[in-house]
Amino acid sequence: MEGIEQWKSEVEQFIQQGIEYIRQIPPVQLYSAAAVLVFTALFFILVSLFRRPKSNTVVLTGLSGSGKTILFYQLRDGSSHQGTVTSMEPNEGTCILHSEASKERKVKPVHIVDVPGHPRLRPKLDEFLPEAAGIVFVVDALEFLPNLRGVSEYLYDILTKASVVKKKVPVLICCNKTEKVTAHTKDFICKQLEKEIDKLRTSRSAVSDADVANDHTLGIPGKAFSFSQCTNKVSIGEASGLTSKIADVEQFIRDNVKP
Missing domain, CATH: 3.40.50.300 (P-loop containing nucleotide triphosphate hydrolases)
Incomplete structure (x- = not known):
């Protein structure tokens, strides 16, 4: 049980550090990164939808x-x-x-x-x-x-x-x-x-x-x-x-x- 509690504590600490790091990022950079991720995901989705299946x-x-x-x-x-x-x-x-x-x-x-x-x-x-x-x-x-x-x-x-x-x-x-x-x-x-x-x-x-x-x-x-x-x-x-x-x-x- 002690091992599990220690693991939970480390995870919570890691998450907290991540949140603090994100808060330090200027909003403009954060929005730009999010936009890039969204457009990249949409691009691959569209490619998969319109890709012609191999002919048989x-x-x-x-x-x-x-x-x-x-x-x-x-x-x-x-x-x-x-x-x-x-x-x-x-x-x-x-x-x-x-x-x-x-x-x-x-x-x-x-x-x-x-x-x-x-x-x-x-x-x-x-x-x-x-x-x-x-x-x-x-x-x-x-x-x-x-x-x-x-x-x-x-x-x-x-x-x-x-x-x-x-x-x-x-x-x-x-x-x-x-x-x-x-x-x-x-x-x-x-x-x-x-x-x-x-x-x-x-x-x-x-x-x-x-x-x-x-x-x-x-x-x-x-x-x-x-x-x-x-x-x-x-x-x-x-x-x-x-x-x-x-x-x-x-x-x-x-x-x-x-x-």
């Missing part, structure tokens, strides 16, 4: 027939839905990735958007890019060479969009349909895309319609183009929507949409 949106895009919609369903519920037809409207939904549905730990839902690849429907992509945490650009690894020009042009347009460059939105080039024996490897596809995009950036001058709209160019002048030169991270992976081999896509999503 992942956009699937690519040419028609590349297998985007099958990947969408595989990610959502683990089914290919016995194959799909070309989408004319975006498929979207917020869900726990199918591979994580049975995990006991808390997992952040992902908002997945499958944007149609038909040229006339591609403007819909611009509706989702501002909120994208990542872009999965799906390539048909089986029919890659016949579509090389079209794939490269579409990818070039995405990589030069201001909404992608300024926010440094990561892009995964997903080589789909790799279950086929005649499918091209991801390394081959990567090299061919780099060569074709190098030709595109040379042919598209800095004042072309594409660059005026996007205000960004790719690569380093005087050097052959490679994806490593992009301001945002561009990686390449493989998938097989029909056989549920989508580990590269799932890893990309979790790297950019944290649980």
